[in-house]
Amino acid sequence: MAFAVTEQETAIGMPAGAINLLSHFSIEVTPRTAAKIEDFRKILPAGTRVYIAHIEGTPIDDMVATARRLTVEGLAPMPHIPARGIPDISTLDTWIKRYREEAGVEQALLLGGGHVRPVGEIDSVMAMLETGLFDRYGFKRLHVAGHPEGNRDIDRAGGTIIVDAALRSKNDYAQRTDAKMAIVTQFAFDAKPVITWAERIFSDGIDLPIHLGIAGPTKLQTLIKFAISCGVGPSLAILQKRALDFRKLLVPFEPTDLVNEIEAYCATNPRSLIEQCHVFPLGGIKASADWANARAKNGLAAAI
Numbered sequence: 390m391a392f393a394v395t396e397q398e399t400a401i402g403m404p405a406g407a408i409n410l411l412s413h414f415s416i417e418v419t420p421r422t423a424a425k426i427e428d429f430r431k432i433l434p435a436g437t438r439v440y441i442a443h444i445e446g447t448p449i450d451d452m453v454a455t456a457r458r459l460t461v462e463g464l465a466p467m468p469h470i471p472a473r474g475i476p477d478i479s480t481l482d483t484w485i486k487r488y489r490e491e492a493g494v495e496q497a498l499l500l501g502g503g504h505v506r507p508v509g510e511i512d513s514v515m516a517m518l519e520t521g522l523f524d525r526y527g528f529k530r531l532h533v534a535g536h537p538e539g540n541r542d543i544d545r546a547g548g549t550i551i552v553d554a555a556l557r558s559k560n561d562y563a564q565r566t567d568a569k570m571a572i573v574t575q576f577a578f579d580a581k582p583v584i585t586w587a588e589r590i591f592s593d594g595i596d597l598p599i600h601l602g603i604a605g606p607t608k609l610q611t612l613i614k615f616a617i618s619c620g621v622g623p624s625l626a627i628l629q630k631r632a633l634d635f636r637k638l639l640v641p642f643e644p645t646d647l648v649n650e651i652e653a654y655c656a657t658n659p660r661s662l663i664e665q666c667h668v669f670p671l672g673g674i675k676a677s678a679d680w681a682n683a684r685a686k687n688g689l690a691a692a693i
Contacts (some may be wrong), residue, residue, distance in 0.1 A: 407652070408652045408653075408656045409652065409684075410601065410651060410652055410664075410666045411665070411684040412685050414539040414665060414666050414667070414681045415437065415439065415600065415665070415668065416442060416540060416667070416668045416670060416677060417440040417441075417442055417669055420437055420452060421443045421445070422674055423441070423458070423674075424455075425674070426674055426675070428462065429462045429464055430462050432674070432678040432679070433682075434682070435464070437464050437465065438465045439459050439464050439466055440469065440573075440667070441455050441466055441467065443471055443474075445471075445503055447504075449484055449487065453488060453491050453492050454492075456468055456494050457491055459539040460493040462632045466496075466679050467530075468494060468497055468498070469497070470484065470499055471500045471503065472500065472512065472517050473502040473503075473504040473506070473511070473512060474502040474503070474508055475509060475511050475517075475689060477509045478522075481517060481520065481522060492504070495528055495529045495530065496532070497523065497528060497531055497532070497536075498531075498533070499514040499517055499531055499533055500514065500534050501513060501534075511554075514555070514559065515531055515555070515558050518531070523568070529568075529569060530571075531568050531570050532573050532600070533556075533572055533573075533576070534572070534573060534574070535573065535586075537574055537582050538575070538577060538582050539552075539588075553593060554668075556590060556595050557593070557595060560595045570665065571598040571599070571600050572597050572598070572599050572662075573600040574667075575602050576602040576669045577601075577647070578604075578644070580647055580650035580654065583663075584654055586603070587663055596662065597662065599663045599664060600667045601663055601665070602646055602667050603647060603648065603668055604669050605669060606642065606672050606676050607641055607642055607672030608672060610674075611672065612642050614689065641672060645684075646668065668681050
């Protein structure tokens, strides 16, 4: 069954009753970007959850090798498994088995994937869940994707109705199994649409914890490029307004204001599903890790 929203730990220097969504942050890499880091133990706390994005065309050997390295370095790898990019259930079985037996992986982020049409017989996250393979190989945690500002591919196919139905199915799966599940979201820049979405799905009976996607420190031009390509919606206006100030083009954008607002909301809304932050290191893994570590230690949220 779904696990309960956990009580956030208070960071050093934070007032009692404050919320620190970075106290247990996660971060994302690809095999290519991970290869540029000499030793993750030097930049991330032991046990940090590290998502491994499975970009189309990346060999499974590279994915497994990256997961194995992260395990050896004391971190918790969470590879992406894209349903529509997997040719058949036999391949899915092989991938899950290799992650478990060769890299000690116990968790995965399950995605529909970037393909508009399935390349094989698996067409959705629920189709992967219903194979029973994750349970067979002892996976303890399964995350799914959330899109507070919509998703262009899904929107073309029916939008909010389809997305909400899919989330309800995954929520139902969590309730009837012992899988620990959570929703990890696309990055956003404005707290309002995130809060509106979180409250809407909660009112619809979905109680999976939310891990809010945020973009790590990044040049504004780079961030706008990623935001457009990823289909970030209403909150893109935050970046566009910032771009009008030439002085702000000269310094990296940091998600501090967004995190402050979300933490303040969570502090006054104890039933909020938002549990922690997931960092997309668009400006580099080390820069994002340094920012997240500092934030985890010296959280800025005000006391209730």
